[in-house]
Amino acid sequence: MFDIHLKNLTKSFGSLNAVDYVTFTIPHSSVTVLLGPSGCGKTTLMRMIAGLEKPTRGSISFGEFDVTRVSTRRRNIGMVFQYPVIYRGTSVKRNLELPLLSEGLDPKVIKDRIHSVAELLGISDSLNKLVEDLDNGTRQKIAVGRAIAREPKIILFDEPITNIDITAKLELKRSLKEVFGRLSQTIIYVTHDQTEAMTLADQIALMQDGVITQCAPPAEVYLKPASQFAGWFLGNPGMNFVEKKDLKSSATAVTAPSLFSQSIQVGTRAGEVAVIGVRAEAVNVFTKQIVGATSARVLRKSLGIGGQYLLDLDYGGVLLKARVNHNLGKEITGQVWTTIDSDDIALFDESGVAI
């Protein structure tokens, strides 16, 4: 197995660099999710790895082997697209079989692969059905099956769940999670959906404006965002940010007097802190005053995921969102007291990079 190395990889469309000097290694045998908003360059990056898009500059290597000028076909990559690519008018079995026949494999090998792939995807009972008779989610499973049956070293997924009916989405997600856990191939998965990324990825490569801003396991990207963008993009709602005008810095520490009582020890870079970030669920909320807590006015509260309440809190002009469980949320009226643990506070410099 080999890692995929991208070096200064760039794709320009006119004056716009859709992918902008990306240097990055995709580790073998793992699931790397390229995550970012529309237009961040994630699909263009994936298409260059597949050989479907020619880089303007830079290189792509599979291990030691430079594939920048190698055709798509010779790169030996499996691909799954947004819309299931299947052969209509034929059975599920035939759909899985055709790419294997074109590889000239032994009939017994073909039979074994079809059965193991069908079992893996939970479509063994549908092998003799016509693909037209199946729902969109099952058709996408067949497309996944076709991609993995060939046993390529790399499999690319381009938003495979996005256009699947809501009822079939969950089953497909469950199936992909299972498949990814059992495959030893390198998987590159493109999506704009953070839940999909956080659920399926071994590591998330977060993209913004053609650049990978952070690559780390999902929990790390969520809890230790490398940039303000990462803090904002992941989470529903995204991270709360408090601007410099509401912060106080000393030589080695920073605090936000209206929000919390403690000072955050930063060291010599304290003066560089321009923004602090706090996740909504990291705000500890109390209905009675406790020692060390800060008072806030509840501007509004709304229900959300799992019956939790999201509170809009006002600390004398500094606004923060806090999330509390259902029972506590029901009790809360006009005023609350809050604390925030120092470990839950992210620090960013003027350009939005984590300190």
Add this chain to the structure above:
Amino acid sequence: MSSSSLKVVGLSKAFGDRKVLDEISFTIPQNDFAVICGRPGNGKSVLVRSIMGLETVDAGQVLVRDNDVTETNSGSRNIGYVPQAFALFPHFSVRENIEYPLDLIKATQEVKSEAVTRVAELLKISDLLEKLPSQLSGGQKQRVAIARGLAKATDVYLLDDPLVGLDFKLRERLIDDLRLTQEQLGVTFVYVTSDPLEALQLAKTILILSDGKIVEQGPLADVYDKPSQLASLTTLGFPAANIIVGELEGGAFQSPIFSVKTDVKGESGAAFAGVRPEAVMLGQHTGAVNLKARVTLLENLGSEIVAYLDVDGTQVITVVSRTDSDALKLLNAADVSISVRPEAIMIFSASTQRAIGKGVGRV
């Protein structure tokens, strides 16, 4: 002074044999943020179009500010309208697009300028006014469409699923904007959606639309905590509530996966038990209904984990906050124990779909 902003009485509409609106009645008071929530295909769009006067109805009345407008044409109903599809005129600037509904009522230039400034500030699009729609992103276009709906200075606005199809980061921003806008304008918003999370985040009053009927209306928290109808439980909530099919016999609810004593009197036969995902606890608890489950998928939302579990072939969903480290540890195993307090189990009649009681103790 009118007592209600919008009142609908016995509104019915059928297409051939198919009843789309079935004697719908509701009243929305002034200054409310009322959300009408129903799954796709439940008649939402026809209801919106009927209120707006874009669809003729077979029976019933629409009253705006206590005035019967059933026979009044759309333009004279004086309702601000944000339609679902944000069709902007491509050859008009953002300013001209926003002014369009005011042109229709022959507003003066002064009124138009004032309105454009006001809504552009509200929706943070002041710097986009001279651009063409083709120069805007999807989210910006949607803001312009909402601004156009709000440009008409009135006190009742109807918003038809305006965030559908937008990515969730944009929705997050626009949800905040919409709530703030309604508060600042001090007007009535009637907002129609099929998205349960949007409904939860926006509504002061919630109306549940199911099979062409408003089956329940009330303050959001009341309907969420004590739904009187099965449709309210299944429509409102994210992740979706767990619904377990079973039978009532001798006051006990029995299903293939659990049994529970209930406070239901004088009913027997087919019934449903409804359990909110947050009421499904990890680990065993004294006095609770304890079950064994297999984890089939952990969906990571960042702040929460949604766990999809299998209990003897029945899917059960629970949701765990990432700050609940004890529960998260339990989820690491393939097989887990789960429990539900009897009082968190809501019982619904299968025949009437109404809430008829709740669990009171283990069998």
